[in-house]
Amino acid sequence: MLNPVRDLKTCFAEQVYPNSLAGYSRQQLIELAKDHGTPTMIINQERITQQYQSLVKALPGVKMQYAIKALPHGEVIKHLHNLGCGFDVATRGEIDLLTSVQVPADRTIHTHPIKKDEEIKQAIAYGCRYFVVDNSHEIDKFLAYKTQVDLLIRINFRNQDAVVDLSRKFGCEIAHLPVLVEQAQSKGISIAGLSFHVGSQVPSPYAHVSAIEQCIKVFNSMTSVDWKILDIGGGFPIEYSGPSPEIEDFCRPINVALRSLNDSISVLAEPGRYIAGPAAIQLLSIVGIAQRGGRTWYYLDDGVYGVLSGQIYDHAKYPITPLVNNDFTQGLKPSVLAGPTCDSIDVIDEDIVLPELKIGDILVATQVGAYTVASATEFNLYPKAKILFLSDKKLLPAI
Ligand SMILES: Cc1ncc(COP(=O)(O)O)c(C=O)c1O
Structure with a gap:
């Protein structure tokens, strides 16, 4: 049974917690994703x-x-x-x-x-x-x-x-x-x-x-x-x-x-x-979409084998917000967010409701600084997410 209130909190955290974009604007995040590609972690x-x-x-x-x-x-x-x-x-x-x-x-x-x-x-x-x-x-x-x-x-x-x-x-x-x-x-x-x-x-x-x-x-x-x-x-x-x-x-x-x-x-x-924990965000994008079991599955370019590995090892559930400008009180559909690997444990969130998203749309996961990239793997030989360090408003590759 879906619980739209809980699920809206999960996927549209911005509505509930004003800081769910970690102090960035939607536009800034979309531009960062365009400039640096995804998956990219930004440490502030x-x-x-x-x-x-x-x-x-x-x-x-x-x-x-x-x-x-x-x-x-x-x-x-x-x-x-x-x-x-x-x-x-x-x-x-x-x-x-x-x-x-x-x-x-x-x-x-x-x-x-x-x-x-x-x-x-x-x-x-x-x-x-x-x-x-x-x-x-x-x-x-x-x-x-x-x-x-x-x-x-x-x-x-x-x-x-x-x-x-x-x-x-x-x-x-x-x-x-x-x-x-x-x-x-x-x-x-x-x-x-x-x-x-x-x-x-x-x-x-x-x-x-x-x-x-x-x-x-x-x-x-x-x-x-x-x-x-x-x-x-x-x-x-x-x-x-x-x-x-x-x-x-x-x-x-x-x-x-x-x-x-x-x-x-x-x-x-x-x-x-x-x-x-609060010092890093991760930008992800949708690489595939399928209808399965009455739900829309969105496949992202990183998941629980990558930066979101803390969902498994650290039992954390990160706020994830799509950066589309949809009116998300309309057209919500039962959905699943999944990672890219061939393993079926690589599911980030299920039984959630989302507006219709398309391939290439960007999402941001926040509070992902601790016990995330530290435990990320390269399973399936997906490379680990790029990491950038934002210092004095300048982005540097993290060492
Ligand atoms: C010995 C030790 N010190 C400190 C920490 C950091 O703990 P926390 O992230 O809860 O601050 C850990 C976490 O595993 C630890 O094992």
């Missing part, structure tokens, strides 16, 4: 600045370590570095990216709880000092490097409300913490702090609040450690096809919880989605 530097600055303002005193995995692009990294942001690195490739854009290691933290010895070596050679661990095997890996590192222990706080519950896979039970601390201390490996990630795209700040309160209890009770750092991870939500809390409202209870922390402890956060 100004939006990265706005997102970074609003999070810094909402979490005063918290040092930001951008989670590179969300949108691993050199221009984004360079710009955030210039704004004063640090980085959360998790892999050799992410360190290579930082090195390629000459970002030094002094404001980086290595957050992957599971690493090969050669990855640890490479990160130390780059200059990384802070590493996250969550189990005893990982602590042992640092024995050979104990004069060069400080460890953070990641605690697991399960969160079924998060769109992506990252504590399913990483983090130690809080009850196991004393054993890990004792192991590190007995081997002369420095423990500098605690970290957690309460899950990505969380609907409310109370998982962060509860995790902070539990970490503060640990700091106060385990006095054999010189605690220096609390890393509160990511999770800060953005608006997709439904509303999300304003960032100041979201962060207010987190700031209240952080007030009970001793002043000698630095607080870090690892935002990925909040900074990158």
Whole structure:
């Protein structure tokens, strides 16, 4: 059964959320698509600045370590570095990216709880000092490097409300913490702090609040450690096809919880989605149309194997708006938006209503900066979307 109200929200987000074209005009987007072709992703530097600055303002005193995995692009990294942001690195490739854009290691933290010895070596050679661990095997890996590192222990706080519950896979039970601390201390490996990630795209700040309160209890009770750092991870939500809390409202209870922390402890956060998500749009066009099962199927030039891969891996539903000037209260028909590949999972939206569109019409997907192109494939050997970086009103090819 079709639900025209929900479906109009999905496909004509502009009607419901005035910013659904991400601040561009329809005409601008159509011209960008004509000039650069489709599929093209456009990353907007100004939006990265706005997102970074609003999070810094909402979490005063918290040092930001951008989670590179969300949108691993050199221009984004360079710009955030210039704004004063640090980085959360998790892999050799992410360190290579930082090195390629000459970002030094002094404001980086290595957050992957599971690493090969050669990855640890490479990160130390780059200059990384802070590493996250969550189990005893990982602590042992640092024995050979104990004069060069400080460890953070990641605690697991399960969160079924998060769109992506990252504590399913990483983090130690809080009850196991004393054993890990004792192991590190007995081997002369420095423990500098605690970290957690309460899950990505969380609907409310109370998982962060509860995790902070539990970490503060640990700091106060385990006095054999010189605690220096609390890393509160990511999770800060953005608006997709439904509303999300304003960032100041979201962060207010987190700031209240952080007030009970001793002043000698630095607080870090690892935002990925909040900074990158709203900073990119994707232009797509219709390459084919067919009638199947009483619905009009529109085949686009990118889909869930490409930039919209976040629909599968990240469980995100991106606002998608056709840029035609049709009167979309008229002539709406049951429709499907599908990606280009030969696989039938490559369907972007079904059971939606759309006005009649034609081959070559352009659509825009917004909020596609985080966990999108980062997980895109070249399945069927469709090349990945072109990426442009909009800086000071000039479009540059993204590196
Ligand atoms: C260790 C770590 N830090 C930070 C992030 C970024 O989280 P978010 O995008 O929710 O801000 C992630 C996401 O997977 C992560 O695994």
